[in-house]
Amino acid sequence: MPETDTKIALNSLGFAKPPAETRVLVAMSGGVDSSVVAAMLAEEGYDVVGVTLQLYDHGAALAKKGACCAGIDIHDARRVAEEMNFPHYVLDYENIFKDAVIDEFAESYLAGATPVPCIRCNERVKFKDLLETARDLDADCMATGHYIQRMVGEHGPELHSAADANRDQSYFLFSTTPEQLSFLRFPLGHLPSKDETRKLAAKYGLPVADKPDSQDICFVPDGNYASVIEKLRPGAAEPGQIVHADGRVLGTHDGVIHYTIGQRRGLGIGGLSEPLYVVKLDVDAKQVIVGPKEMLSTRIVPVREINWLGDEALTSRPEWHVSVKVRSTRPPREAVIRPISATEAEVELLNPEEGVSPGQACVFYETGGSRILGGGWIWRGN
Structure with missing residues (x-):
């Protein structure tokens, strides 16, 4: 029989089948971003399953605002699921979160570092254990409300900065592996501003449309790191x-x-x-x-635990000319990466930065472009 070209058009999540036959697990924090993702995909006809993680004792945090995982947020996520008519589950990840994130946060802080627990949470909890749960539920992919873009390039999925630089969360997602990236979707990354997300929330009639953004680390709702460390490590x-x-x-x-x-x-x-x-x-x-202030100036930054997302191996070149961020709130700066091994390198900042601290991440970007090439952890001070 002669061959016929019967290619099926890809749906908005990149699968060659109708949305109704595409199951997507949406990680729902109870905030406006992930709620909009779930509502958007449900309206498009996808087989949506909402999952919210209970990461610590939400009873104690019930009345605290600004924390992404408090009990009120679980309630808000459930209301969105009821409104948009898809199933919603709450998973108890307290022990996993304590072992993978909180304990390291305490030890790192006690060692004089400035840790970024949100990165470890994405790496070790959301994009690891929750992603495995998504596979167990026979989901085709997992979607989150992060502001970052996933684009398919010549060598497979690539990670790119969000269209809105003010909302870009690439600094917190550099440790996403190629395997995880093949399974993840970020439907908000292309939006020009957070206002657009809130307009969508209003369009879908979501009860969280006007909910304030969370500002703090979820288990440090008042921003007081030291008091949390003292509770975790008495006498510290x-x-x-x-x-x-x-x-x-x-x-x-x-x-x-x-x-x-x-x-x-x-x-x-x-x-x-x-x-x-x-x-x-x-x-x-x-x-x-x-x-004095000049003592904070750093040019050479040692980095380890590198997650490399480039098309060629990190060690395939003696040096890479890139842009890097050494803090989430700072713009990328020109730098040179000199690999020591597949997971360790020395980063030279062409213009010294102030306040480079062990425990922070150093994230690599394509110079003049939006692609994230990976990153690692700063492990030694000046």
């Missing part, structure tokens, strides 16, 4: 000395955990002629070391 806030980089003892402190690299305010050492900043935290000596 041991007093010590505040020492100038030249060796002068300037005062005392109530615990290294109350300070971060680059901090200027609240040092408790007033009356000095020059402004001083925290330039190093010596946990073993219980010392907060302060110095």
Whole structure:
């Protein structure tokens, strides 16, 4: 028989079958972004399954706003599912979250680092355990409300910055692996602004249309890291000395955990002629070391645990000219990556940055483009 060309058009999620035959698990935090994703896909006719993760004791956080995983958010996610008529499940991930995210956050902070637990949560909980749950439910893919774009390139799926630079969450998603990326979808990444998301929420009549964005780490709803560490590790806030980089003892402190690299305010050492900043935290000596602003300037950044998303192997070249972010709130800066191994490299910033801190991520971007080439963890200070 002669061959006939019977190609089926791809649906909006990239599958060659009708939406009704495409099951998509939507990770629902209870916020407006993931609610809009679920509603949008349900309206398009997809077989939507909503899942919300209970990541810590939501009873204790029920009345706290600004935390993505509190009990009120579980309730809001359920209301959206009822409104749009798709099933919704709440999974108890408290133990997984504590082991994979909270404990490391505490240890990292106690070691004088400035951790980013949201990255570990995406890497070790949402895009690992929840993604496996999606496969167990026979889902074709998993969708989230993250502002980032997934594009299919010559060598497979690629990760790209969101269309709206002000909402871009690529810094928090650099550790997404190619295998995970093949299964993930980010339907909001192309939107020009958050206003568009809220307009969609209003269009679908969602009860969360005007809900404020969460600002804090979900298990630190008031932004007070030190108090959380003290609860997790009683006795961690041991007093010590505040020492100038030249060796002068300037005062005392109530615990290294109350300070971060680059901090200027609240040092408790007033009356000095020059402004001083925290330039190093010596946990073993219980010392907060302060110095002039120029001491915060860093050019060489050691990076490890690299997740590389380039088409060629990281070690295939002696150096890569890219742009990098060393903090989520800063724009990408020109840099050179010099690989040491497949997972470790030295990054040279062409223009030094201030306040580069161990525990933060260093994320790699294609120079002049939107593609994320991966990233790693900064592991040593100045």
